[in-house]
Amino acid sequence: xxxxLGVLVATFCFLLGFAxxxxxxxxxxxxxxxxxxLKNYCEAWRMNVELHNIKDFKVVxxxxxxxxxxxxxxxxxxxxxxxxxxxxxxxxxxxxxFKKDGKDAWIFDIDDTLVSTVPYYKKNGVWGEKLNLTSLExxxxxxxxxxxxxxxxxxxxxxxxxVQIFLVxxxxxxxxxxxxxxxxxxxxxxxxxxxLRNSENENKNVQQYKAGVRQDLINKGYQVWGVVxxxxxxxxxxxxxxxxxxxxxxxxxVA
Amino acid sequence: xxxxLGVLVATFCFLLGFAxxxxxxxxxxxxxxxxxxLKNYCEAWRMNVELHNIKDFKVVxxxxxxxxxxxxxxxxxxxxxxxxxxxxxxxxxxxxxFKKDGKDAWIFDIDDTLVSTVPYYKKNGVWGEKLNLTSLExxxxxxxxxxxxxxxxxxxxxxxxxVQIFLVxxxxxxxxxxxxxxxxxxxxxxxxxxxLRNSENENKNVQQYKAGVRQDLINKGYQVWGVVxxxxxxxxxxxxxxxxxxxxxxxxxVA
Numbered sequence: 114x115x116x117x118l119g120v121l122v123a124t125f126c127f128l129l130g131f132a133x134x135x136x137x138x139x140x141x142x143x144x145x146x147x148x149x150x151l152k153n154y155c156e157a158w159r160m161n162v163e164l165h166n167i168k169d170f171k172v173v174x175x176x177x178x179x180x181x182x183x184x185x186x187x188x189x190x191x192x193x194x195x196x197x198x199x200x201x202x203x204x205x206x207x208x209x210x211f212k213k214d215g216k217d218a219w220i221f222d223i224d225d226t227l228v229s230t231v232p233y234y235k236k237n238g239v240w241g242e243k244l245n246l247t248s249l250e251x252x253x254x255x256x257x258x259x260x261x262x263x264x265x266x267x268x269x270x271x272x273x274x275x276v277q278i279f280l281v282x283x284x285x286x287x288x289x290x291x292x293x294x295x296x297x298x299x300x301x302x303x304x305x306x307x308x309l310r311n312s313e314n315e316n317k318n319v320q321q322y323k324a325g326v327r328q329d330l331i332n333k334g335y336q337v338w339g340v341v342x343x344x345x346x347x348x349x350x351x352x353x354x355x356x357x358x359x360x361x362x363x364x365x366x367v368a
Numbered sequence: 369x370x371x372x373l374g375v376l377v378a379t380f381c382f383l384l385g386f387a388x389x390x391x392x393x394x395x396x397x398x399x400x401x402x403x404x405x406l407k408n409y410c411e412a413w414r415m416n417v418e419l420h421n422i423k424d425f426k427v428v429x430x431x432x433x434x435x436x437x438x439x440x441x442x443x444x445x446x447x448x449x450x451x452x453x454x455x456x457x458x459x460x461x462x463x464x465x466f467k468k469d470g471k472d473a474w475i476f477d478i479d480d481t482l483v484s485t486v487p488y489y490k491k492n493g494v495w496g497e498k499l500n501l502t503s504l505e506x507x508x509x510x511x512x513x514x515x516x517x518x519x520x521x522x523x524x525x526x527x528x529x530x531v532q533i534f535l536v537x538x539x540x541x542x543x544x545x546x547x548x549x550x551x552x553x554x555x556x557x558x559x560x561x562x563x564l565r566n567s568e569n570e571n572k573n574v575q576q577y578k579a580g581v582r583q584d585l586i587n588k589g590y591q592v593w594g595v596v597x598x599x600x601x602x603x604x605x606x607x608x609x610x611x612x613x614x615x616x617x618x619x620x621x622v623a
Contacts, residue, residue, distance in 0.1 A: 153444055157451040164418055164614045166455040189408055196412040200421040359419045 155180035159363040165345050170366050171243050178241035181363050185231055191263075193361045198263040201339060201358045202270070208356075209338050211274060218305075218335040219271050220327070220354065222342035223282040223292065225362050227268070227301055228258035234364065244365060253288055256295035264341065264360075265300050277305040277335065281326050281347070283319045283367060286311040319367050324350030410435035414618040420600050425621050426498050433496035436618050440486055446518075448616045453518040456596060456613045457525070463611075464593050466529060473560075473590040474526050475582070475609065477597035478537035478547065480617050482523070482556055483513035489619065499620060508543055511550035519596065520555050532560040532590065536581050536602070538574045538622060541566040574622050579605030 155177035161167045173181045184190055211217040224230050233252045234240050271278060284292055286309045293307065314322045323346065327337055337354040340347060343362035410432035416422045428436045439445055466472040479485050488507045489495050526533060539547055541564045548562065569577045578601065582592055592609040595602060598617035 147443055147446060149443065149447055153447045156444060157447040160415075160418065160448045160616060161451045161455060163415065164452065164616065166452050166613050188402055188404065189411060191402060192404055192408045192412040193415045196416045197419065197421050200416060358421050361415060361419065 151176060152180065159184065162363045162366075163359075163361055168366065169368055173241055173364065175241055182234075182240045185234070185364055190361065194261065195263045197358050197360045198267050198341070201267060201341060201356070204339065204356050204358075205271070205274075211276060211338070212336065213275050215275075215277065216335050217274075217276045218279055218330055218337045219276050220279045220281050220330075220337060220340040220342075220347075221264070221268065222344065222347045223280055223284060223296070224258070225261070225343040225364070226341055226347075226360055227261060227264050227280070227296065228299060229261055230258060230364075232257060232259055240364075250285070250288060253284065253295075254291045256291050256298060258295050258299070260299035260301070267341070268301060272303050276338070278303070279306050279308065279326070279330065280304050281308045281323050282310075283322070284309050318346070319344070320346040320350045323347055324352065327352050327354065406431060407435065414439065417618045417621075418614075418616055423600075423621065424623055428496055428619065430496055437489075437495045440489070440619055445616065449516065450518045452613050452615045453522050453596070456522060456594060456611070459594065459611050459613075460526070460529075466531060466593070467591065468530050470530075470532065471590050472529075472531045473534055473585055473592045474531050475534045475536050475585075475592060475595040475597075475602075476519070476523065477599065477602045478535055478539060478551075479513070480516070480598040480619070481596055481602075481615055482516060482519050482535070482551065483554060484516055485513060485619075487512060487514055495619075505540070505543065508539065508550075509546045511546050511553060513550050513554070515554035515556070522596070523556060527558050531593070533558070534581070534585065535559050535562045536578050537562070537564055538577070539564050573601070574599070575601040575605045578602055579607065582607050582609065 155174075158167065158174060158177055159181065162170070209217075221227055230249075233249060236252070237248060239245065239248075268278065280296075282292070289307070289309055292309070296302070308326050310322065314325065317325065327340075327350075330337055331352055337352075339356050339358065340354040341358045341360065342348050343360040344367045345359065346367050348357040348359055410429075413422065413429060413432055414436065417425070464472075476482055485504075488504060491507070492503060494500065494503070523533065535551075537547070544562070544564055547564070551557070563581050565577065569580065572580065582595075582605075585592055586607055592607075594611050594613065595609040596613045596615065597603050598615040599622045600614065601622050603612040603614055
């Protein structure tokens with residue numbers, strides 16, 4: 114009975130919203146005769162970013178800034194990310210036969226993988242703006258990035274299984290101490306090595322730099338079971354890991 | 369004024385829907401204290417399929433069958449796919465310097481890339497069922513697959529630029545004549561070669577088979593500028609194309 118009422122109200126709202134709301138608010142673009150709402154348009158943009166069909170974008174399209182801001186602070190973003198981590202957990206429990214010889218390795222990105230930069234975007238209101246590295250690094254120095262709880266949980270599970278954890282970030286070497294403080298402060302400790310960008314690798318793009326780190330680890334005898342990152346540049350490139358897991362991130366693009 | 373009315377109605381509906389509808393219909397799963405609706409859950413599943421974090425699924429999860437059916441027949445699916453094709457068009461116009469020597473090549477999948485299998489799922493009501501190859505092939509033999517209009521447009525644009533078009537499908541050789549008839553019937557003609565699975569390559573998985581075709585083309589002097597497909601197995605593997613474009617498809621998985 115109450116369920117039926119729910120269905121009725123939902124249907125009524127849907128139709129009413131369509132009749133009155135969509136007509137005015139959402140009728141943003143038309144194409145091939147299809148009525149396309151702004152939400153349709155921005156959702157397609159986000160999906161194609163995650164499919165890696167859209168590359169190298171410098172900013173979120175102006176008309177989708179509100180939509181992306183809403184997504185990045187939504188339950189959906191949390192659930193999407195949790196599912197990514199859950200899938201890596203399924204892979205670990207079903208397919209990883211750790212050798213426990215000190216050479217089992219797992220790689221994590223830092224920003225928007227271990228910790229969130231959303232507080233930076235919130236504080237500075239820069240959702241639709243081109244990345245200002247000076248301002249971002251100033252914020253990073255303060256060490257206020259918050260943990261992404263689902264990744265922290267996975268981090269601890271891997272640690273408990275004796276897996277060596279490598280953090281490979283495109284943050285610069287000058288941020289080492291602030292980064293370590295921030296990570297420890299929100300609960301991350303016990304990693305094996307933290308790789309940051311320095312004068313030796315700053316001439317490479319991020320994908321080359323991160324693939325180079327994987328190559329070094331493999332040369333040292335590590336088995337890289339997995340990588341978790343929010344950018345395709347953390348995941349693509351050769352050598353790869355056995356499995357890779359891409360967290361959603363439509364907020365910025367690192368080539 | 370009318371716009372404000374739209375906003376008011378939308379807000380009212382949102383709140384009413386939340387108060388009455390969500391409470392009963394959508395409060396499906398809880399995790400870490402978050403209230404997760406069935407839509408949240410299924411959207412996260414779909415997103416992680418497209419991110420290629422979820423692999424090798426045999427069926428759509430039972431609780432998401434309605435959601436995926438709705439998506440695959442929605443404007444959103446059309447818009448998402450159109451955006452994929454639009455991005456390949458941007459790439460072609462900005463980055464492809466075709467040599468016009470008869471060796472410029474582009475590769476397309478067939479099913480859910482050139483033509484849609486959604487009519488099959490609709491007709492047979494098999495959205496949540498494991499793939500029945502016999503029944504699918506019977507349907508394919510009838511040649512009733514409909515064109516995906518945005519891909520047809522791209523196909524014709526490439527053809528007009530003198531690009532050699534290769535169709536690489538995991539359909540079997542026995543379906544050749546029905547496939548050709550169906551393609552021509554909905555507007556596709558003028559491709560250079562149609563590759564189907566035969567006794568020579570049926571021992572390979574789809575990714576190996578498709579990478580093998582690309583290798584053969586490269587050996588013959590073709591420049592493979594791009595691949596458009598709806599499965600990661602059409603896109604991953606070495607050698608790759610210069611760029612690849614992944615259409616959305618949460619309906620089935622081809623390894």
